[in-house]
Amino acid sequence: MPTAVFTQLPWHPSVDSVEATFAEYAPRSPKGAYPALGNVPLEELRKYWWEPISGEKRDEIIHEFLTAAQAGDALAQLALIKLLVPKAIKVVASSRQLRLYSMDDAMGTYITALWEAILTHPLARRKSLIFSLAMEALGIVNGHVKSSRRPVECPLEDWHDAAAEQQLQSASNRTEEDLAEVLAWSLSAGVLTRDEVVLLTRYYLAGDIPNSRQDLMEDHALSAEALRKKASRIRSKLVEAVRTEITEAGW
Structure with a gap:
């Protein structure tokens, strides 16, 4: 298991903060700190994730980050949240629990739930981890936020994270x-x-x-x-x- 280099990072639950903090600290991660990535530098994680890698490899990477995050590696936890942002946008845009909020506030609530889900996810589970984490985070939101049947006030088209939206749109056809x-x-x-x-x-x-x-x-x-x-x-x-x-x- 990788040894944590950063056990605390100055970020808060918003997409902008996740992206900015990851961009600042990922280049400082030692090469080979996360063996599942091979020779891929951590700062190129999202680019690598867009490549046609197998589901088994994706689960291997996610599980390594999960294990590291639960052992106190704050950067691994941030990397997981960064990878889950496109899935988070999709979940937030369709969640009854988050329709009372603007998209930014809803994303902040969901990212906080992801943070908790990452730290509590059973490490014995090694399959379909993106799906499992997304559902666990939504379950956490469900326990703290009242449901609403209002339509989403901030449509996806207005979302400002262009890179995440591009990945989401490309995934929607698969x-x-x-x-x-x-x-x-x-x-x-x-x-x-x-x-x-x-x-x-x-x-x-x-x-x-x-x-x-x-x-x-x-x-x-x-x-x-x-x-x-x-x-x-x-x-x-x-x-x-x-x-x-x-x-x-x-x-």
């Missing part, structure tokens, strides 16, 4: 990647078994590949109708679990 994130969460949360995830993926994502469902029928010794019903039951179980998770988090 439907299959989002589905993969949810499926990975369902495994780590014990909602679905590995066999159920494989069947669901093959049935819905590969449904337009010639003979794919025929092969699936043969593999499971099921008729087309029986396979459809089985896939539908698994899908319903996943949808209900996600709905429950979102409701409890106050989304």
Whole structure:
């Protein structure tokens, strides 16, 4: 585990402060301080994150930062919040709990919740960490902020963090990647078994590949109708679990 260089940093819960403090202190982090990053300097974290790296690698990086943050590394905690800003914008823009606030105030509230979620996240969990942290932070917000059904007063188009918005907009088209994130969460949360995830993926994502469902029928010794019903039951179980998770988090 990396040895903390900075155990305290002068930042407060706003995107501007997170960005400015990270920009000041990340270049001072020793090379190789976070082995999961390899030779990537910490100050180039967001640029590296935009590259096509695997979900497993992303979870490895997040878990290393989590471990370091919980051991007192303030810079690792700040790096995590920086990575979570695009997800935070998406959550804040759709959260009933935060609609009474301006976007800046809502982001400040959510970043504070992220800070707590990072310090309390069980380190035994190693999968779908971005999704898990986002939901845990929203659950923390839900425990402290009254719900509102008012529309968001500060639309996303007015948001001033251009780099984060660019990443958010580019991610919004990655439907299959989002589905993969949810499926990975369902495994780590014990909602679905590995066999159920494989069947669901093959049935819905590969449904337009010639003979794919025929092969699936043969593999499971099921008729087309029986396979459809089985896939539908698994899908319903996943949808209900996600709905429950979102409701409890106050989304």
